Amino acid sequence: MIIVRTCAQFRVRITQLSLEESEKCISKQAYYDVDSSQVIVLSMDVKCDTLLISAFKNAVTTPADLKIQVVNNAKDYEDILRVVQDICYITVIQDSNKTHAIWFLFDCTKNGEIRHKKSGIIWLVIISLTMLGTVIGASIGICSYLAFRKYHLKKEPDDLNEKEIADENVDEPSKELNYAKPSRPVSYLKIHF
Numbered sequence: 001m002i003i004v005r006t007c008a009q010f011r012v013r014i015t016q017l018s019l020e021e022s023e024k025c026i027s028k029q030a031y032y033d034v035d036s037s038q039v040i041v042l043s044m045d046v047k048c049d050t051l052l053i054s055a056f057k058n059a060v061t062t063p064a065d066l067k068i069q070v071v072n073n074a075k076d077y078e079d080i081l082r083v084v085q086d087i088c089y090i091t092v093i094q095d096s097n098k099t100h101a102i103w104f105l106f107d108c109t110k111n112g113e114i115r116h117k118k119s120g121i122i123w124l125v126i127i128s129l130t131m132l133g134t135v136i137g138a139s140i141g142i143c144s145y146l147a148f149r150k151y152h153l154k155k156e157p158d159d160l161n162e163k164e165i166a167d168e169n170v171d172e173p174s175k176e177l178n179y180a181k182p183s184r185p186v187s188y189l190k191i192h193f
Contacts, residue, residue: 008032027042
């Protein structure tokens with residue numbers, strides 16, 4: 001289980017939406033602007049825009065000064081993504097005491113913490129893969145050395161036997177020498193008695 005530190009947690013109680021409507025209409029992610037103390041919620045459908053705007057307008061929020069903005073078009077969403085903001089994850093819970101009370105729980109994390117955690121995980125994976133590659137390379141090298149060493153040791157006695165046979169053949173006269181022509185001219189001396 002991975003536990004991420006949250007920089008802010010907010011609760012919003014809404015009585016104007018049912019659980020099904022809220023799960024259908026709201027995205028599971030939101031954005032938190034620290035400077036303006038505002039949570040930006042993404043609407044999933046055009047039909048849900050008015051429902052969400054009126055529901056959040058009359059909602060009970062903790063903290064009380066929390067502002068909630070509903071984004072309902074692509075241009076506003078692009079503007080949000082251009083500015084670095086903290087991401088929030090939304091959990092929707094139905095209150096067991098009241099039939100139409102729904103709680104939205106916002107757990108917001110700082111973007112820097114998420115990036116730092118991801119970079120730590122990436123370095124861990126890189127180091128692990130490097131070590132694994134080194135171990136595999138070393139084991140292949142060791143196996144190759146042992147395999148060729150056995151082959152080399154078997155081949156050495158054969159080479160010695162061939163050398164001994166070649167030495168024995170030098171002592172015996174060769175048939176090829178009888179048919180060979182001399183390489184330089186031979187001069188004969190005639191001796192008269």
